[in-house]
Amino acid sequence: MKNLVILGAGTAGTMMANKLRRALDRDEWNITIVDQFKTHYYQPGFLFIPFGIYNKEDVIKPKSDFIPSGVNMVYSAIDKVEAEANKVHLEGGKVLNYDYLIIATGTKTYPDETPGLQDKLWYKEIFDFYTVEGAVALRNYFKGWEGGKLVMAITEVPYKCPVAPLEFVFLADAYFTELGIRDKVEISYVTPMSGAFTKPVATKMLSELLEEKNIKVIPDFYIERVDNDAKKLISYDEKEVDFDVLTVVPVNMGDEMIERSGLGDDMNFVPTDKHTLQCNAHENIFVLGDASNIPTSKAGSVAHFAAEILFENLLNAMEGRPMHAKFDGHANCYIETGYGKGALIDFNYDTEPLPGTFPLPGIGPFGLLKNTKINHYGKVMFRWIYWHILLKGKEMPIEPHMTMAGKKKVN
Amino acid sequence: MAEKTYAGKTVEVTDEGYLVNREDWTAEIAAEIATEAGIELSKKHYEVLEFLRKESAAGTSLSIRKVGKSGIVDIKGLYQLFPGGPLKYSSKFAGIPKPASCV
Numbered sequence: 001m002k003n004l005v006i007l008g009a010g011t012a013g014t015m016m017a018n019k020l021r022r023a024l025d026r027d028e029w030n031i032t033i034v035d036q037f038k039t040h041y042y043q044p045g046f047l048f049i050p051f052g053i054y055n056k057e058d059v060i061k062p063k064s065d066f067i068p069s070g071v072n073m074v075y076s077a078i079d080k081v082e083a084e085a086n087k088v089h090l091e092g093g094k095v096l097n098y099d100y101l102i103i104a105t106g107t108k109t110y111p112d113e114t115p116g117l118q119d120k121l122w123y124k125e126i127f128d129f130y131t132v133e134g135a136v137a138l139r140n141y142f143k144g145w146e147g148g149k150l151v152m153a154i155t156e157v158p159y160k161c162p163v164a165p166l167e168f169v170f171l172a173d174a175y176f177t178e179l180g181i182r183d184k185v186e187i188s189y190v191t192p193m194s195g196a197f198t199k200p201v202a203t204k205m206l207s208e209l210l211e212e213k214n215i216k217v218i219p220d221f222y223i224e225r226v227d228n229d230a231k232k233l234i235s236y237d238e239k240e241v242d243f244d245v246l247t248v249v250p251v252n253m254g255d256e257m258i259e260r261s262g263l264g265d266d267m268n269f270v271p272t273d274k275h276t277l278q279c280n281a282h283e284n285i286f287v288l289g290d291a292s293n294i295p296t297s298k299a300g301s302v303a304h305f306a307a308e309i310l311f312e313n314l315l316n317a318m319e320g321r322p323m324h325a326k327f328d329g330h331a332n333c334y335i336e337t338g339y340g341k342g343a344l345i346d347f348n349y350d351t352e353p354l355p356g357t358f359p360l361p362g363i364g365p366f367g368l369l370k371n372t373k374i375n376h377y378g379k380v381m382f383r384w385i386y387w388h389i390l391l392k393g394k395e396m397p398i399e400p401h402m403t404m405a406g407k408k409k410v411n
Numbered sequence: 412m413a414e415k416t417y418a419g420k421t422v423e424v425t426d427e428g429y430l431v432n433r434e435d436w437t438a439e440i441a442a443e444i445a446t447e448a449g450i451e452l453s454k455k456h457y458e459v460l461e462f463l464r465k466e467s468a469a470g471t472s473l474s475i476r477k478v479g480k481s482g483i484v485d486i487k488g489l490y491q492l493f494p495g496g497p498l499k500y501s502s503k504f505a506g507i508p509k510p511a512s513c514v
């Protein structure tokens with residue numbers, strides 16, 4: 001028997017376990033998937049929790065519901081990968097041998113990387129919404145909040161779901177408007193980038209939304225530390241931003257296991273061939289989802305499209321054939337803008353988000369770089385698709401490669 | 412897109428003044444782009460630019476933190492070299508694309 005081991009049973013790992021169990025002969029291949037946690041989180045839903053649109057129960061299900069029979073699920077923390085020996089060492093000393101390994105351990109938030117973030121105001125007046133705990137704590141805080149300075153701040157790039165903090169400020173604008181206290185809430189968006197939008201066409205099409213919603217953008221602000229007593233963000237060049245409540249995207253890095261295994265870069269992301277998805281250092285290791293360093297968004301849609309490429313390449317590699325499938329960095333992301341509307345972007349390594357229709361050229365129903373009600377319904381429906389189709393590795397009517405059909409070139 | 416002449420060479424630049432083709436870059440062009448931004452490039456500046464060019468050519472996504480860990484200069488020092496927006500200015504002088512998010 002040969003062994004395929006998948007590290008991480010999140011979106012990426014779970015999809016691969018389902019696809020590969022259907023494809024690989026059960027008499028020939030053992031499939032083992034390892035994760036230390038028993039709960040699967042629908043992470044796109046975290047964003048809605050602070051505004052009372054979803055609650056915790058809407059975003060969690062047992063991981064075991066999505067692991068097919070014939071796949072050995074191991075609940076354990078991972079000590080390290082010993083790539084030279086084709087072994088995975090689990091916490092407690094158990095060892096898994098592998099012929100092929102898929103690393104899908106994702107990215108994590110590290111608030112302790114920013115001095116003063118995880119201090120006395122943490123989960124009291126400073127929150128994140130990248131964990132269910134942070135999102136729920138912020139929900140409880142907002143229930144009693146009467147207004148003041150709300151600051152959404154990004155500490156570092158790259159981070160998971162690059163549009164989420166934008167969606168957060170749009171939803172906050174709508175939420176406090178509906179509560180009737182919008183005039184008492186000052187919303188700021190603090191980013192180390194040159195603006196909330198950085199791509200030329202998206203900037204043209206969407207940046208008016210920020211003005212419309214009276215959201216102040218503070219660009220080029222790279223946070224050095226948070227002063228808990230004065231309630232200020234302080235940048236490396238001594239600029240300051242005051243807050244009453246701070247929502248933050250903490251520094252994102254890969255799992256510590258990657259560092260212990262000597263497989264990562266300086267942010268613990270695994271250097272990976274951006275087309276084949278093979279680990280640069282080891283032929284029999286592949287990397288899927290946020291754990292890799294490929295230069296596209298860290299997002300579930302990317303993991304989904306990349307999974308189809310990885311599937312083809314892995315099956316070919318197993319049979320000694322050349323890997324011909326090439327990932328193009330395709331991402332497809334809804335941007336909630338509040339009041340039951342949303343925008344949609346579709347892009348890859350080489351093509352920035354462009355206006356048009358998706359997925360059917362000229363028909364839609366979704367509008368690219370347009371703020372529409374139907375785009376919002378797309379996001380709402382997506383939760384059902386995620387649990388019932390996507391995680392189970394079933395076919396979706398969208399090609400893994402980005403297409404220019406339905407997109408308009410803009411100069 | 413537009414054309415500009417730096418150090419006697421005509422090069423294509425984006426609307427924001429970033430070189431379109433990284434092969435066009437020379438140390439002299441870097442110096443003139445920096446002068447436009449009011450910065451005189453020192454040896455230390457050039458070390459940062461070489462680091463960025465090397466990492467960018469290898470397909471790495473760049474961040475201020477990554478430059479801070481390069482051993483060339485720490486983040487405070489990077490701000491002193493390129494005040495206001497260290498990565499966007501250093502990228503511009505290094506002839507590599509402007510740091511961007513997905514939208």
